[in-house]
Amino acid sequence: MDLDNTSHSAGHSPEELVPSRYALKIGEIDVMVVSDGVLPLPGAMLAHNADPAVRAAWLKDMFLPSDAFDWALNVVVVRSGSQTILVDAGLGFDPQLNLPRAGQLTKRLEAAGIDLGSVTDVVLTHMHMDHVGGLIVDGVKERLRPDLRIHVAASEIEFWESPDFSRVAMPPGFPDALRAAAKRFTKEYQNHLRTFEEKHEVAPGVVVTRTGGHTPGHSVVRVASGGDRLMFAGDAVFTVGFEHPDWYNGFEHDPAEAARVRVRLLQELAKTRSLLVATHLPFPSIGHVAVDGDAFRWVPVYWDY
Template identity: 65%
Template sequence: MSAVHSLPHTVEAASADLVPSRYAVRIGEIDVMVISDGVLPIGFETMSTNVDPAGRTAWLDNRLLPETFDWAVNVVVIRSGEQTILVDSGLGGEFEGFPRAGQLVKRLQAAGIALDALTDIVLTHLHMDHVGGLLGAGVKEKLRPDVRIHVAAAELAFWEAPDFSRTVMPSPIPDVLRATAKQFLADYRSRIQAFDDEYQVAPGVMARRTGGHTPGHCVVRVTSGGDALTFAGDALFPVAFDHPDWQNGFEHDPEEAVNVRLRLFRDLAATGELLVATHLSFPSVGRVAVDGDAFRWVPGYWDY
């Protein structure tokens, strides 16, 4: 794993950011940059809805974590040939109560990546912390008129009449998710290119529908020169390595989400390829190892 210099790295003079907000790796001939959109405070009970309180407390205590802590929000920018691809767009700044998220536009700019340089956008699913960054003031106008937005057809169909009957979210969230998806579809429908199960976005960049978290949830796999990296979106959260069977309240099909996690972990452990996910601590670049009946997160060594 080596740092990439072909994607711009600029010095942020007098920046208010106290930690880095981007990290780049090279997958064969393809550049991948992980960019932090910030963090979201979420109570852990929502991330472990089928677990008794004692089990939840034990996991938190073992990691010296409080009941509510900050979950990373990561997106990636991929450059393959002449295409520059944004995968997910973070939360955006339109939602009250999340002052430390919604940093994408600022951090793309700091990385030297202009909105009008994006040829493609892949959305793993249409939850607010994945599409919200496209809904901010002036964002749509700065994107190229011919930008292609790739979303699984099953995801588009789901949000026409979304079913939250199996989710366990804080009471205001479902209505916000509905409204956000509706706004996104109204603003961008003409630019959306739907795919069924798999779609090659660019040479070496494949989007694949997994379902589970939402019916059209997808992952993006980058392969080149014998190297590979998978961006897993919301297929997994940090606790999933120890307890892949623990469900979170944002999963629309909890049992299938567990099956998706297990398949993904087994595949990643077998290939040894890099993993990045939305809610793993930034920069979220590492690998998966088998650990008895569970799995182990192996963080990558930073190259700097």
């Protein structure tokens, strides 16, 4: 599999009218961002601690509707040496939530020429259903390698044994769906789990590190080769988080800590000039971070055709 070549294929299936994968090189490591679709959510989910008028003004300035908008869902495939690593697994399918435009990962991996059976490792930034759901879709587990390794922070597994939703601000139905997805995932993949405490090298140049905040075991993945660096930040960074890093996202289980983590990571990215990819930044979500006064500025990369 050549991730660089697959991203430049001229053909698209008739139903795919927009690009859904983008490949790049980080030194000698192949990286591909794959879109799992979009997740429509209320605008208030961006910042439930912000003044509604200020939040509405930000949405207007961004040419976004005030009531709801589409959150991107991105995952990453990394090839380092003999290992093919899937970072997060998308939403999968939950008919109770009526989210038909998400859960596209399996077919988009296939369109990119990536066989599920070639994946040697999965890294989970955390266990929200839009990050593990693709692994619990009927028929997926049977297509995976029997020796598949799934890397996740030990504190994340522990948290979902009895999750605390007291500080979130989610739409109705989501806490129950999240709880059910995490429980099913843990049951089905118990024998594949490889837990770590704070940091773990998954493959040469691919390191996962626990940050906490969004969930207790939330983690980011750093990829480094030669002089190139990229961070997949999971749900630590959202579109609004550059200008307003102190705004609380509705899915954050510890919002104050999540804000501290967000600032720390954005400062690191600005200092190191590393590339950033995150789950809910608009596809392909590849860019740099610059300091802008007391906040930050998002600088998307130019697409390389």
